[in-house]
Amino acid sequence: MANARELKERMASIQETKKITNAMYLISSSKMKQARKKLAETEPFFFAMQAEIARILRHVPDMHSHFFDGREKIPAQDRKVGCIVITADKGLAGAYNHNVLKMAEQLLEEPGQHKMFVLGEVGRQYFSRRESELDSEFRYTVQEPNLYRARVIAVKMVEMFETGQLDDIYIIYTRMLNALQAETQQIKLLPLHRIDFAPDKMAAMAGVYREAVxxxxxxxxxMDSIVPNYLIGIIYGCLVESYCSEQNSRMQAMQNATDSATDMLNELNITYNRARQADITQELTEVIGGANAQKRK
Structure with missing residues (x-):
């Protein structure tokens, strides 16, 4: 058993660590609330963009936009696949980064010529050894997501899709389902699918009123004007959702660390009290033994 002094030093060290983890928990909580507020303020506009695309397709069902061109004639092994991967800039966030990188690896195993557009320092360092697949154009931080970054990314993706540099474009991000659960998701940005904008086809076939437009x-x-704005909204939403999920994961990790530190302090406090009691008992025994020796003399 360690002596009382060593135990006291260890308890002081754990107490300092506990203060740090608790502070990180509070900081992540504040950042997450701010990000959720920003997302709630901008979501209605982009939902309106999605509704307008559905409206146009409902009124012009025979329209053939290049944004809906699936390029089915290109075989799977020859398709140029681009993927935006959103990771964090640092760790200490539980399994957040691991889950994103795992899903990105699964996509890379599928047929095609892959190009990764990685946001976040953790992901860039992870894919840095695969220079042929990593595009370093978007060296953005994922802290404080904003519409400017989303617009730059969306414009570049649309340009690469229209020029044939990419045939399929995906985005991998983390969606926060609730305060305790987050889910890594992969969605397809381009080409668009009509079915995604017609959730109730049977209602349309039953004679739903079609307003004049x-x-x-x-x-x-x-359509060429609306779709880029719609993609900006999706990318911005993914950036904010990932940022919120990162902060939520860090909150949980720091809360777990704080709880573990509290448990360790409780155990060490018991051990420290036992060590002190043993030291006091030993000192009393030595004093009594000395007194008895003096009496015998």
């Missing part, structure tokens, strides 16, 4: 100068021009 005027598309100027044409349906194709309107």
């Amino acid at each position: 005027m598309l100027y100068p044409s349906a194709h021009k309107v």
Whole structure:
């Protein structure tokens, strides 16, 4: 058993660590609340964009936009696949980064010529050894996500899709389901699928009222203007959701660390009291023994 002095030093060290983990928990909590508020303020506009795309497709069902071109003639092994991967800038967030990187690895195992657009320092360091698959153009921090970054990323993805540099574009991010659970998800950005904008086809076939609408100068021009804004909204939402999930994961990790530190302090406190009691008992025994020796003399 360690002596009382060593136990006291160890308890002081754990107490300092506990203060740090508790502070990190409070900081992550504050950041997550701010990010959720920003997302709630901007979501209605992008939901309106999605509704307008569905509206155009409902009124012009025979429209053939290049954003919906699946390029089925290109075989799977020859398709150019791009993927935006959103990780954190640092660790101490539980399994958050591990789950994202694991899903990215699964995508890389599928047929095709892959190109990774990684956001977050953890992901960039992880894929740095695979220079042929890593595109270093978006060297953004994932802290404080904003619309400017989402717009730059969306414009670049649209450009690469239109010029044929990419045939399929995905994004891997983490969605916070609730305060205790987050889920890593992979969604397809381009090409778009009509089914995603027609959740109730049977209702449309049953004769749902189709309001009058005027598309100027044409349906194709309107669609070409709306889709990039729609993609900006999706990417921005993914950035914010990932940021919130990261902070939530860090909150849980720091809470667990704080609880573990409390448990360790309780155990060490018991051990420290036992050590002190043993030292006092030993000192009393020595004093009594000395007194008895003096009496015998």
